[in-house]
Amino acid sequence: MDETDAGAAGRRGSRGAGAFGHWYAGWRSALRLARRDASKHRGRGALVVLLVGLPVLLISAGLTAFATDDVNPVESLPRVMGQAQAVVSLSDAGVAAQRVLQGPYPMDGGYGTAGPAEREPGVPKRAPWTRERVQRLTGGTVLSTTTTVVRAEVGDRQVHAAALLVDGRQPVTRGMASLTSGRWPRTADEVVVTPEGAAAGLPTSGTITLAARGRPTKVTVVGTGTGWATATAHADLVALPAAEEAWEAPADRPQSFLIARSQPVTWSGVKQLNAHGLLVESRAVFEHPQEAQADPDVPPAESESDIVVAGIVALLVVGILLETVLLAGPAFAVSASRQRRSLALIASNGAPRAQIRRYVLAQAVLLGVFAAVVGAFLGVVAGLLAIRWWAASSHAMNAPGPVDIPVWEVLGVGACASVASLAAAYLPARGASRLDLIGVLRGQGVTARPVPRGLPVIGLVLAGIGGAVLAMNIANDGHEAGIAIGAIVLVAGALMLIPWLLSCVGRLGRRLPLPLRMATRDVGRQRGRGAPAVAAVMVAVTALTVLAIANTSDQAQARRDYQPQAPMGDGLVHGGGPGWPSAVAAVVHRQAPALDVTPVRRVGISQWFDPMSTSPDSHLPTSTTVVRLQKASCAVSPPGARGKSPVVPGYGSVGRCTALGSDRHDRRASIGVVDLRSARDLLHLTDSQVDVLARGGILVAPGREAVHDEHATVLAGTRRVTEYGQAVGSLRDPRVDRIAAATVSTATLDRFGLAGDTGALVTPATAASHHWPTFTDALQLHDPGGPVSSGDEDAITQHLPQNAFLQVERGFQSNLALLYSLLFGVFGTLVLVATLISTALAQAEGRADLGTLAAVGATKRLRRAVAGSQAFVVALVGSLLGLVVGFVPGVALAWPLTVEHMGSYDPATGNTTLADAGAAAPVIDIPWLVLAAVVIGVPVLAALLAAAAIRKSPEVTRRAA
Amino acid sequence: MSASAGAPLLELIRVSRVHGEGATEVHALTDVSLQVGVGELVAVMGPSGSGKSTLLNLAGGLDRPTTGQVRIDGRDVAGLSHRGLAELRRRKVGFVFQDLNLIPSLTAAENAALPLELDGVGVRQARASALESLGSVGVAELADRFPEEMSGGQQQRVAIARALVGERRLVLADEPTGALDSHTGESVLRVLRARCDEGASGLLVTHEARHAAWADRVVFLRDGVVVDTTGAPPAAEELLDHPSGV
Incomplete structure (x- = not known):
C-alpha cells in the first residue's frame, strides 16, 4: 500500500467541505489504495473476485435460464393466438352450455362454470358453435384453430404427433406457425412437417399414414415449417382445420377460434363471452391483467405452492450469499493482516479508526462490485447458453420462451453479493482499526485476542433455543416453517460458538505431532481467518446433513411402503x-x-x-x-x-x-x-x-x-x-x-x-x-x-x-445414489474450497514462520505436513460441528416427511380403513456412510490436496547486508 | 568427518560473492577467509552494505559463494544438497536473528525442541533437551509460554537455546540485540558469551562496538573486504565502563 496517500487523504479530508467532503475524500483515497493493492496482489484479488463472482454467476445463470424457460402470458401471445386479438375456446367438451367463470389466464389459472349459459335469440339450446356464430358475438374475422394428437406410422413404429390445425395462409396466424419450404396445405389431406416432427421420424416429403379414428389415413407433406401446439410445445405437424373432420370423431373435436379485429377484447368483453359459455384468452387482458385481477369474482392467482417455491429460492439465495461471506471473509482477514504495518503507519499519521476501516472495506467495495458485475454478465450469458442447450437436448419437456433477462433480479443478486463482500470484510476491517499501533510499528507479533466472554454464552443460549424449537417440532409432528426457524437459530448459535471452540481446539494440540500441533494452534490463534473458514465448512456440512438425513429417511419410508404392482421382473x-x-x-x-x-x-x-x-x-x-x-x-x-x-x-x-x-x-x-x-x-x-x-x-x-x-x-x-x-x-x-x-x-x-x-x-x-x-x-x-x-x-x-x-416391475427404484452424488459433489466441493482457501491464506500469512522453520532445518515434507494439517483441522472441526448441528434439524425434517396419515390396509381382505389413520411410525434413517465420507473423507482429501500443492521447500529469508 | 579438537568449526576459505553481472555486478564479498574455532565467539563489524549479512548467509549455507569454500565442522557446504543443508541446520548450526525468531504457535520449550523434533527425536526426549537448553540460558521457567507472552530479551534467549539445543554447537547471530534495549541486549550477549565459554562457537554480526566487545575476535568488513582483524579484545566489563573504546 502506498503509505503517503493515506496522510494525504487525511489532510484533504480535513480541509473538505464538511462531513460529506471528509467522507468523500476518505473513500476516494481508500478506493485508490484498494485498486493499487488489488493490482499488486492479483492472486488474492482474483480469489475474492472468484468467491463473490461465482455465486452471482450461478444465481444469475439460474434466474436467466428460469425466466427464459418460463413462457409468461405475454410471451405466449404469438404462439397461442398469432396476431389475433383473442382466442376463444369452448369450455365443456364442445357444448358451452354453462356460463364460464375465468381469470385473466384461463389455461393456467383454471376456470369454473356458474349456471346455464346465456342464449342468443333464435339459437337452439344445444346448437353447435360455428365460426359464424362466434363472429356474430365478437365481430371482426373469425378463424378456426385447434390442436390434436394423431398417431403416425413411421416404419414399424407408431409415433404420437402433435398437430396444429390452422390456416397458415392467413396473416393473422403469424407467430403460431411459419413456413420454411414448400407451401401451406390447401386441402384437408395436406400437412407441413416441423423440425420436431422430422426429429420424431416423420418424413419431410411424400406421404404419411395417420391412424386417425381407428383407420389409416394418408396425408401428403407439402412443406416444412414451424408451429406451436401449445405455448410451450412445438407441433410436429401443421394442417388445415378442415383436417380435424377426417382425424377426429365429431364429438371429440376441441374447438377454438381466433378473433381478428382492430378493437382489443377487453375484460368486460371477455366476461360477455364467458356468459355465453366461451373461454377467452385475450391479448389486451394478457398485456394488462390489472382489471381482471382486481375483479372480485376472480380468485387470487398466486398459489400457496408459488409462495413456498419463492421462499425456498429466497432461502437458497441467502444461504449462498452467507456462504460467500464466510468464504471471502478469510481473504479479507489475511489482506488486512498483511497490511497491518501500512495501516498502523496511516493511523500514526492521524487517520481515524473509520478511515482505517475504509481502507479494508474499500477492497471489498472494489472487488465485490467488480465481481458482481462480471458474475452477473457471465451468469446471464451462461444461463442463455444453458437453456439453449437444454432446449436442444432430448430431455427438455417444454420449449423455452424468448430470451428473457430478469434485469431487476440479477441486479438485486449483484447488489446482495456486493453487500455480502462488504459484510465479509467488516470484521477484518474492524479488527484492523483497533491495531496496537506501537506493537505493530515495532514489528512485534500480534497477540491473539481472547474470545469475548459473552459470545459463546449467547451462542449456547441460541443453539439451545434452536434445539428446543426443533425438539418441539419433532414432538408435535412438526411443520416445515418451525423446523426452518429452529434450524436457523441453531446455526446462528453454532456460528457464535466457533471462535470459542477454535480456541479450545488450539489448547488440545499439546500432545499432537508437530504439524498438527502447529495447525490446531494456528486455527486457535488466527481466528479472523480460521473462524469464517470453519463456519463455511460447518454451514455446508449442516446443509448436507439435513438434506441427507431427510432424503434418506424419506426414501427408506418409500421403500418400506412400496407395493410391487406385478411379479418382480415381469x-x-x-x-x-x-x-x-x-x-x-x-x-x-x-x-x-x-x-x-x-x-x-x-x-x-x-x-x-x-x-x-x-x-x-x-x-x-x-x-x-x-x-x-x-x-x-x-x-x-x-x-x-x-x-x-x-x-x-x-x-x-x-x-x-x-x-x-x-x-x-x-x-x-x-x-x-x-x-x-x-x-x-x-x-x-x-x-x-x-x-x-x-x-x-x-x-x-x-x-x-x-x-x-x-x-x-x-x-x-x-x-x-x-x-x-x-x-x-x-x-x-x-x-x-x-x-x-x-x-x-x-x-x-x-x-x-x-x-x-x-x-x-x-x-x-x-x-x-x-x-x-x-x-x-x-x-x-x-x-x-x-x-x-x-x-x-x-x-x-x-x-x-x-x-x-x-x-x-423393477421393485422400488431409489434415486439416492444420484442424490448422494449431487450432495457429495456440491457440499464436498464447498468444504474443499473453504478449506483450501483457508490453508492457502494460512500459508501465505505464515511465510515468516516458514522461514524460521527453514532456519532450523525443516524440509519440504514438513511444510507439506503443516499445510495438510492446517487443511485437515479446518475441515475436520467444521465438518464435525456441521454434523452435530445438522443432525437435529435433519431428524426434525425427516419426522414430518415420514409420518404419514395413511389408512391401514389389510392385504388379506383388501380392506383399507381410516380408523387407524396416523399409525405409521416415522422413519429415521441416518446415512452414516455418506456423512462419514464427508466428515472424514473430505478433510483427508483436503489435507492431501493441500500437501500436494506445496511444491517448494521452506526458504530461509536471506538477510540484506 | 568431524572437526578435531582445536580445529575450526566454521571455516571460510577465500570466499567471494558476486551478485548480478556486467553493469549490475556487485562484489558483496571479496576473497574473505575466516575461521571460528570451538568455544570461540567471533564478531563481524562493518557499516551498512559492507557484506556482514552476506557473510552470515554464506556461513549458514543460506547462500553459496561465487568462489572459495565454506566448511562447517569440516564439511564443504558447496557439496551438500538441499536435504543435506537442512540436515546441517538441524544438527550443527543455529540462527538467531533480530526478528524472524520464534514460531508464535509453539511454546518456548517447543520452539527450542524444534530442531530435534524435526530430526526425528521423540517428543519427550526433545523436550528434555529443550528444557536443559532453556535452563542453560536462564529461561527454564518460561518453558510453557508462547512467544507473545515473553519479552524481547526472553525471546532471544529462547532463540539462543534453540540454536544450541542438543548437539548443535554453532550459533550464527545476526544483530540479535537489534530490537532490544541496551540492558536487555547486554544480558542476551552475556548468555551467548557464556554458552561459547562452555564449548559452543558463535559468529556474531553487529554494528555496535560494545556488543562486539563480547567476542574473542572482531573482523572488520568494508566493501566486502576484511580490512582488519583484532586479536584478543579488552574485557567486556571494562568495555561496558568505557563504551567508546574499540
Whole structure:
C-alpha cells in the first residue's frame, strides 16, 4: 500500500467541505489504495473476485435460464393466438352450455362454470358453435384453430404427433406457425412437417399414414415449417382445420377460434363471452391483467405452492450469499493482516479508526462490485447458453420462451453479493482499526485476542433455543416453517460458538505431532481467518446433513411402503379396444421373442374405454353375467338387498355375503382365469392346488370366508351394463353353483397380473363350463432368464399399438445414489474450497514462520505436513460441528416427511380403513456412510490436496547486508 | 568427518560473492577467509552494505559463494544438497536473528525442541533437551509460554537455546540485540558469551562496538573486504565502563 496517500487523504479530508467532503475524500483515497493493492496482489484479488463472482454467476445463470424457460402470458401471445386479438375456446367438451367463470389466464389459472349459459335469440339450446356464430358475438374475422394428437406410422413404429390445425395462409396466424419450404396445405389431406416432427421420424416429403379414428389415413407433406401446439410445445405437424373432420370423431373435436379485429377484447368483453359459455384468452387482458385481477369474482392467482417455491429460492439465495461471506471473509482477514504495518503507519499519521476501516472495506467495495458485475454478465450469458442447450437436448419437456433477462433480479443478486463482500470484510476491517499501533510499528507479533466472554454464552443460549424449537417440532409432528426457524437459530448459535471452540481446539494440540500441533494452534490463534473458514465448512456440512438425513429417511419410508404392482421382473401390458391382446402379443413375439406372454384373463367384461373420448364404446354389451363368490357363513339369498352391499370406492368395505365378485371394483375382488400350464410354470401352484383347478374348482385368497368343507358357493346372474362398462342394477336370473375350492396365498395370487387384483383363480374350462364371460385384462410378459431387460422394454414400447402401454416391475427404484452424488459433489466441493482457501491464506500469512522453520532445518515434507494439517483441522472441526448441528434439524425434517396419515390396509381382505389413520411410525434413517465420507473423507482429501500443492521447500529469508 | 579438537568449526576459505553481472555486478564479498574455532565467539563489524549479512548467509549455507569454500565442522557446504543443508541446520548450526525468531504457535520449550523434533527425536526426549537448553540460558521457567507472552530479551534467549539445543554447537547471530534495549541486549550477549565459554562457537554480526566487545575476535568488513582483524579484545566489563573504546 502506498503509505503517503493515506496522510494525504487525511489532510484533504480535513480541509473538505464538511462531513460529506471528509467522507468523500476518505473513500476516494481508500478506493485508490484498494485498486493499487488489488493490482499488486492479483492472486488474492482474483480469489475474492472468484468467491463473490461465482455465486452471482450461478444465481444469475439460474434466474436467466428460469425466466427464459418460463413462457409468461405475454410471451405466449404469438404462439397461442398469432396476431389475433383473442382466442376463444369452448369450455365443456364442445357444448358451452354453462356460463364460464375465468381469470385473466384461463389455461393456467383454471376456470369454473356458474349456471346455464346465456342464449342468443333464435339459437337452439344445444346448437353447435360455428365460426359464424362466434363472429356474430365478437365481430371482426373469425378463424378456426385447434390442436390434436394423431398417431403416425413411421416404419414399424407408431409415433404420437402433435398437430396444429390452422390456416397458415392467413396473416393473422403469424407467430403460431411459419413456413420454411414448400407451401401451406390447401386441402384437408395436406400437412407441413416441423423440425420436431422430422426429429420424431416423420418424413419431410411424400406421404404419411395417420391412424386417425381407428383407420389409416394418408396425408401428403407439402412443406416444412414451424408451429406451436401449445405455448410451450412445438407441433410436429401443421394442417388445415378442415383436417380435424377426417382425424377426429365429431364429438371429440376441441374447438377454438381466433378473433381478428382492430378493437382489443377487453375484460368486460371477455366476461360477455364467458356468459355465453366461451373461454377467452385475450391479448389486451394478457398485456394488462390489472382489471381482471382486481375483479372480485376472480380468485387470487398466486398459489400457496408459488409462495413456498419463492421462499425456498429466497432461502437458497441467502444461504449462498452467507456462504460467500464466510468464504471471502478469510481473504479479507489475511489482506488486512498483511497490511497491518501500512495501516498502523496511516493511523500514526492521524487517520481515524473509520478511515482505517475504509481502507479494508474499500477492497471489498472494489472487488465485490467488480465481481458482481462480471458474475452477473457471465451468469446471464451462461444461463442463455444453458437453456439453449437444454432446449436442444432430448430431455427438455417444454420449449423455452424468448430470451428473457430478469434485469431487476440479477441486479438485486449483484447488489446482495456486493453487500455480502462488504459484510465479509467488516470484521477484518474492524479488527484492523483497533491495531496496537506501537506493537505493530515495532514489528512485534500480534497477540491473539481472547474470545469475548459473552459470545459463546449467547451462542449456547441460541443453539439451545434452536434445539428446543426443533425438539418441539419433532414432538408435535412438526411443520416445515418451525423446523426452518429452529434450524436457523441453531446455526446462528453454532456460528457464535466457533471462535470459542477454535480456541479450545488450539489448547488440545499439546500432545499432537508437530504439524498438527502447529495447525490446531494456528486455527486457535488466527481466528479472523480460521473462524469464517470453519463456519463455511460447518454451514455446508449442516446443509448436507439435513438434506441427507431427510432424503434418506424419506426414501427408506418409500421403500418400506412400496407395493410391487406385478411379479418382480415381469412386465404387464394393459390395453384397450378390440383385438388389442393379439396385436400386442404379435409385437412382443417380434421384438422380444424370448419372452413368455401369458394373458391375464378375468371373469367379467372389459371396463376399458378411451378416457380421451366422450363417446360411448359401441363394443360394450348391454348386459352381462356377473359372478360372485359367497361367504360360507351366508345362506344363498335371492338377488336384491342381501347380496348387494354398498361399495365405497377406494376403501372397499366388504359386503355382508359377497366374498368377491366380477362386478366388484375393490382390491382382490376379481376372479382370475389361468390355464394349468401357467398355473404350474408362472404361479408355481402346488400339485393339490393344480388338482383343484383341474377338477373345475376355484382357488380363493385366505380370509375371504368363502371356502367351507373344501367347497365354495358361486352365485351368477345378469346385470345391466352402462356405457362405461360398469355392471349396475339388480341381479337377474340367478344361478347357484357349489364347486370344489381351496385357499391359495396372496403372494401366489400376486404373481398373476397386477398385484392385489386377483382374489380367486379358475381355469378357462371352468369359466366356459359355467358360461362365465371372461376378458383379457393384461398380458403378462415373463423372461425365463430373469427380469425383462430394458432393451426388450424399449423395443416393445416403441412398437405397441395405440392405447396399449407396458410397465415392468423393477421393485422400488431409489434415486439416492444420484442424490448422494449431487450432495457429495456440491457440499464436498464447498468444504474443499473453504478449506483450501483457508490453508492457502494460512500459508501465505505464515511465510515468516516458514522461514524460521527453514532456519532450523525443516524440509519440504514438513511444510507439506503443516499445510495438510492446517487443511485437515479446518475441515475436520467444521465438518464435525456441521454434523452435530445438522443432525437435529435433519431428524426434525425427516419426522414430518415420514409420518404419514395413511389408512391401514389389510392385504388379506383388501380392506383399507381410516380408523387407524396416523399409525405409521416415522422413519429415521441416518446415512452414516455418506456423512462419514464427508466428515472424514473430505478433510483427508483436503489435507492431501493441500500437501500436494506445496511444491517448494521452506526458504530461509536471506538477510540484506 | 568431524572437526578435531582445536580445529575450526566454521571455516571460510577465500570466499567471494558476486551478485548480478556486467553493469549490475556487485562484489558483496571479496576473497574473505575466516575461521571460528570451538568455544570461540567471533564478531563481524562493518557499516551498512559492507557484506556482514552476506557473510552470515554464506556461513549458514543460506547462500553459496561465487568462489572459495565454506566448511562447517569440516564439511564443504558447496557439496551438500538441499536435504543435506537442512540436515546441517538441524544438527550443527543455529540462527538467531533480530526478528524472524520464534514460531508464535509453539511454546518456548517447543520452539527450542524444534530442531530435534524435526530430526526425528521423540517428543519427550526433545523436550528434555529443550528444557536443559532453556535452563542453560536462564529461561527454564518460561518453558510453557508462547512467544507473545515473553519479552524481547526472553525471546532471544529462547532463540539462543534453540540454536544450541542438543548437539548443535554453532550459533550464527545476526544483530540479535537489534530490537532490544541496551540492558536487555547486554544480558542476551552475556548468555551467548557464556554458552561459547562452555564449548559452543558463535559468529556474531553487529554494528555496535560494545556488543562486539563480547567476542574473542572482531573482523572488520568494508566493501566486502576484511580490512582488519583484532586479536584478543579488552574485557567486556571494562568495555561496558568505557563504551567508546574499540
